Each structure stands twice: as C-alpha cells, then as structure tokens.
Amino acid sequence: MTPAEATFDTAAFRKVLGRFPTGVTIITAGTSEGPVGMAVNSFASVSLEPPLILFCAAHSSTTWPGIRDAGAFSVNILGRGDEALCRRFAGKDVDRFADVAHRHGATGAPVLDGVAAHLDCRIEALHEAGDHVIVVGRVESIAAEDDVEPLVFHAGAYRWLHIDD
Ligand SMILES: Cc1cc2nc3c(=O)[nH]c(=O)nc-3n(C[C@H](O)[C@H](O)[C@H](O)COP(=O)(O)O)c2cc1C
Secondary structure, three states: OOOOOOOOOHHHHHHHHOOOOEEOEEEEEEEOOEEEEEEEOOOEEEEOOOOEEEEEEEOOOOOHHHHHHHOEEEEEEOEHHHHHHHHHHHOOOOOOOOOOOEEEOOOOOEEEOOOOEEEEEEEEEEEEEOOEEEEEEEEEEEEEOOOOOEEEEEOOEEEEOOOOO
C-alpha cells in the first residue's frame, strides 16, 4: 500500500507540535575529542523495569554521531534559570562547554552543574524513524535537586512553571 501523502506542510506540522509543552534537556557525551552536547526536547520516559528512556536525534545533527560512538550519554534536565545554557547548546559555531562546570557521571558522560536532574544512560537500541533516529537509553544512575522550577518549551518560546505548594 502506498503511504498517504500529508495534507499539511512542514511549517503547519511544526506549529501544531509546538502546542505540546515539553521540558528541555541537554544530552551530553564524552568523546575522544572532548565533551559534546545538544539541546533536546524529544526526551520521554519509556519503561520502569528495566529503566528505559528515549530521545530523538536528527540525522542532520553534527553532535549525534559523537554521542552514538560514545555509546553512553547523560540527560541533563534544565531548570528555569537554564535558558541561556539551552540556547548555547542549540547554537552553531560556539564552544558549547566554555565555562560550563561539569563532572563525569556514572557512564563517563558529562553532568552539568546546577541542572534540575540528570539520568546517566547507555545506548540500548536505535530505531530509524524518518529524518530522526529514536535513541533508547538504559538508565544506570540518576539524581535530582529539590524544588527546581522546570524550563518549559512551548510554541517556540521558553517559559517556566511556577511551583506554588
Ligand atoms: C528547545 C530545543 C529542542 C531541541 N530538540 C531537539 C531534539 O529533540 N532532537 C534534535 O536532534 N535536535 C533538537 N534540537 C536542535 C539541537 O539542539 C541542535 O540545534 C541541532 O542538533 C544542531 O546542532 P548540532 O549540529 O550540533 O547537532 C533542539 C533545539 C532546541 C532549541
């Protein structure tokens, strides 16, 4: 059966997807050429037993091959104060790790100081999906700060959730 043609264009598709508010993460890895990282909002939980998560990496990403070859990565979940960090890790032609304090997590992947939470993962499976690859990670180590308001991405803008309890 021939796949149905989409009845909308990419711009309309992006606009609709943007109506779904997400958190924002920076996926990092340690490579032989130093630490690498990229801003990612396609992060999602997959399984509790075993502990699995996923994110989607664009085939066009120049950072993804380094993460794939490292075989392990850290998901750094961003808080309200991390908007500039996120912009930096989405930007081109910048030294993304300049002055960014970090330590090595359980898998060796960089964990950025001050993030709301992080998950250290090894690549469990890769699934090709259109112009992205779905990366499934098995979680080896986790940590979270208390009372950090999350950074939220919605309709192309950075926002945050005020926690009032
Ligand atoms: C809020 C936000 C979310 C993003 N989410 C993803 C994502 O889920 N997957 C992805 O491949 N790129 C995502 N990007 C784009 C990457 O951060 C990066 O800009 C892109 O991969 C180009 O850089 P690179 O060549 O170093 O990979 C996102 C960017 C922003 C600002």
